[in-house]
Amino acid sequence: MSHVPAIGAALDNGKSGEPYWKKVFDGFEKSKEWIRKLKPDVILLVYNDHAVAFSLDIIPTFALGCAAEFPVADEGWGPRPVPKVIGHPELAAHIAQSVILDEFDLTVVNKMEVDHGLTVPLSLMYGQPKEWPCPVIPLAVNVVVYPPPTGNRCYHLGRALRKAIRSYDKDLRVVVFGTGGMSHQLQGPRAGFINSKFDRSFLARMTRDPKALTRITHLELLREAGSEGIELVMWLIMRGALDEKVKEVHRFYHVPASNTAVGHLILENLK
């Protein structure tokens, strides 16, 4: 699902009922109901940091948040008025150990602030609660400095995450969020680029043929989904964490939210 900062601002400033924004929020009504009933024990939230927790000093490709809590960052206009994010250090440590031994050399982060990339998807799914209903394990992916990890690498990391979660000694209901996208370009004379045809095809293939999506090159993503649309690789981590065969519970697509196409998909394992 998308993480456009303006969506967070619309909610925080009480504008979610305005016609422009209502079209976006309406697409998540069914999702809110779905997650309310599902009551996950933990959310593994795949997202990207936007030059907030990580600067050009250190650029980890995959960084797993293992802290007990993650403060909401001040991105320049004060922190978003949302609850702080509570982690799940025990499961996160287990995932880190499992995944690294599975040959994915991720970075362990024990102190980190989280930006709109993480909090906007939570707001879309839960609205404005006093506290987030469950712990969240952030998995930050570099998509700011080119090249991000390939879609194929992301998909396989998802497979490793699935194995890690399955091998945890407590039986927890874990929901994986893949965030970012869809097509958009925020910079230069081509800003405002949107490719609905590409996006719709991507959404359809997420369910039926994710392996085809892992073969999309970065060049194609940049050209067809825009320079910032390349964040779509993060969706493939989520997809890799699911079974090969999945059921599509909900699909939503809308243009525009500010500069961006909004895409949203809920998938469930069949059993």
Add this chain to the structure above:
Amino acid sequence: MKKANDYDDIPGTTVFDAQRSRQGYHLNMFCMSLMKPENRAAFKEGERVYLDRYPMTEAQKQAVLGREWNRMISLGGNIYYLAKLFFNDQKSFQHVAAIMTGSTQEEYAAMMLKGGRPPKGNRYLSDWKKRG
């Protein structure tokens, strides 16, 4: 010299790769410094003096002072870093996107409402050359 990359033929697009990250390191780190209130205050007090704390090139400093967004990008700026500068100016992504595309904010917002800039005619440098 920057070597040619396969993504150099996407029109109106600058891919922020490792070389640009190096070229724009101080420019971007200056922008990031504006996330702290005390730095925002110091920058407001004297932009030029504040910029001189950073070993940026003169061209980068001039681009910042003139708020020339496309120029900053061509000198190694990255949009997520530049955002700290335009947020400090109380400007939105859409405001700056409109400037970078040479349109008014109204024209730009109208384009987005109509579905955005279409892929057709905007995929290759040659598409834009044909258009002149």
